[in-house]
Amino acid sequence: MLFLNIRNFGQDYSRMICLPASSAGQSFGNHKNCDRHRTILWLNQAILTDLFNQIEITMGHPCETITGSMMMSGQAMKSEMAALQAKTSRFGNEAVDGFLTEAERAKVMADAAVKLEELFDVLRIDHRNDHNMRDTPARVAKMYVEEILRGRFVPPPAITEFDNVEQCDQLIVTGPIDVRSTCAHHLMPIYGECYIGIVPSPDGKIIGLSKYDRLVDYFSSRFQIQEELVKQIERHIVETTAPRGLAIRISAVHMCKTHRGIRASHDARMITTTYYGCMAEDRDLKAEFLQECVGLQR
Template sequence: MNPSDSDAGTPVSVKIRERILAARKRFNANDNIAEFIQPGELELLLDEVEGKMKGVLSSLVIDTDNDHNTDETARRVAKMYLKEVFQGRYVKAPAITEFPNAEHLNELMIVGPITVRSACSHHFCPILGKIWIGVLPNEHTNVIGLSKYARLAEWVMGRPQIQEEAVVQLADLIQRKTQPDGLAIVMEASHFCMSWRGVKDMDSKMINSVMRGSFLKDANLRREFLSLIPQKG
């Protein structure tokens, strides 16, 4: 059945929200809700967001009927949110092929810098940064391709985020996928909510880290990882 054929007149966002509530799940800004979206509903949601954005532009007293620069802005913004910058909320995690650690690799591996883009969930201003990932495998660790770390990071960052929570979400995801002895993630990012508005400080950056397993327990391993990361900034 086409999603638009049932409950005619009910906004698709209401239907999705009702499913989430019935499942007693959370739908915070940085949560993924793809499992509650039925085929065809993302396009309906795009139409709904476009309509709401037209109302926002009208309330901002922008003449979208006669201003050729903004006559399609509502559609562009809706598409940008749902299919680009916030896509990580609305699509399932990328398919990742995992391989056994046939060679029993157990040396430190570092991937990065991985360029990431997100948006602050407070103001929806851009967050632009880089991530470094350190993995200490064991014989039972699942091995994934290097590009897959970037895909997982893009999926987690592709939703409104708080940097501290984003790094933890990414660490949890990689931990589940690979089951390493140790996992370390460092993120450095510029926040436009500080440079574009507010204090308008162009130079400030935020750096935070998550250490799991061996990286948390072994200070020497932690120092080795941090020393091998190129100078940030």
């Protein structure tokens, strides 16, 4: 448990720190029955720096005298908090800095489940007694963290590289690769196919074919817009494999258009393509890539 020697701060700080109620404004030493006399103070991230200048922080059992050996220096606590702040909120299609451990993901799931319960309450849904929805908040929270938004919380898949022994420098096209993503605007599904064209460097590496599928799935597992999804896939492949040329093409249905608003046909698709290196400069290579995409269509 955290103990704070509070010198001077108000009660509008945020972030759940438990303190013995009888000790607010005092140093903490030997506290009897303090579990029965607790209050909640909230620490706000925006003023943590100021707060560090006003408090001393120690670690220990609430009913034990805290000794010098158990002290955590202000500098050490700053370092720990800096690590935690590195995992603060990011854009919907960006990864959380430092990613999340399994325990941290479990905590996010638990917190999200509580908020989903609150949402159902606002929508006048009796999820506690409805036999169909009794466990829905927990199920949905787990689905978001472990599946729909997995690409925000875990590192990208490892790339398996092979030597380009034959010095292949011709266009390689793979697809269709399934795309399953979620629209950042209305949180509705996006589904379709991705095609990837690669012109390897003769003296570079060739990556395992299945890794392209894994990368598409990884970057799709975020709140996305299709225009940025193709660029994220392109950027990662360029940074990790340094090809001479690269093309990413996605054709997808957006259910924010088919299931709401205009309620368009599922035949209505959006196509986005991005080119890099020689694929952006060589018109014949572009034409070859597009022709191969047509040939690979299901």
